[in-house]
Amino acid sequence: FRQYTLAVRDLETGRTLPDRVEKTDSFAWAADNRTFFYTVEDAAKRRYRLYRHTLGAPKDALVYEEKDERFELQAERSRSRVYIFVSSVSQTTSEVRYLRADRPEESLRVVAAREPEHEYQVEHHGDRFYIRTNSGGRNFRLVWAPAADPRRENWKEVLPHRPSVMLEGMDFFARHSVLLEREEGLPRLRITDLRSGE
Structure with missing residues (x-):
């Protein structure tokens, strides 16, 4: 150690x-x-x-x-x-x-009170928290909530759970989000323009 x-x-x-x-x-x-x-x-x-x-x-x-x-x-x-x-x-x-x-x-x-088997990660962008969560599926999904009140009842889905794609990580920059995904064992990056959503 x-x-x-x-x-x-x-x-x-x-x-x-x-x-x-x-x-x-x-x-x-x-x-x-x-x-x-x-x-x-x-x-x-x-x-x-x-x-x-x-x-x-x-x-x-x-x-x-x-x-x-x-x-x-x-x-x-x-x-x-x-x-x-x-x-x-x-x-x-x-x-x-x-x-x-x-x-x-x-x-x-x-952000969200501890619950058994619930894993989540939080990042900040603008007036929102983006949350990678396994609530709703073991491969994780992406939601956002107002940074002023990020309780679970305020979560809005951005990217749903997908049975064949694992959402492994996320990062947020000034104009883009970068999601690390894995499908059929292969890693890939999903880059999205936060202004246009594309």
Whole structure:
């Protein structure tokens, strides 16, 4: 196994700041360039706690603790840079929390509450969250929801479940979405213009 130490360097001066985090491998910067979120491991090397650190502050705030030993945490900033996502993931189930990167003091909110055997992934584009979900089929489908209220009752289908095609991943850029699919064992990319839908 690997253990990482998180250190912070001032890019203008080249100086390494005294702020250090031991035994972490997942972190995300907030938009203020002073705050970051990071996970720490328990004795079994499971990422189970999420902390918020402000540069120069003597103590970090515990933001979330994953108490179910089947799950571990992953923190990341969305490609859009607008949100921070914190995923709790097991072998068969996932749950995603989020907050705006420019409001790091806010509480985390849940996209969809944890349900057994429900796996989902979230990305942000514009005023929407795009969600890759296996709700409705084991090969996954793509839905969207308003970022302001992404509860399941607000999900709208973009791409239905297809029995012969696995939706393996997704990414969103300024004008295009890229979906990674697999059919008959062969991978392919589906690229869509988000303005025209083509």
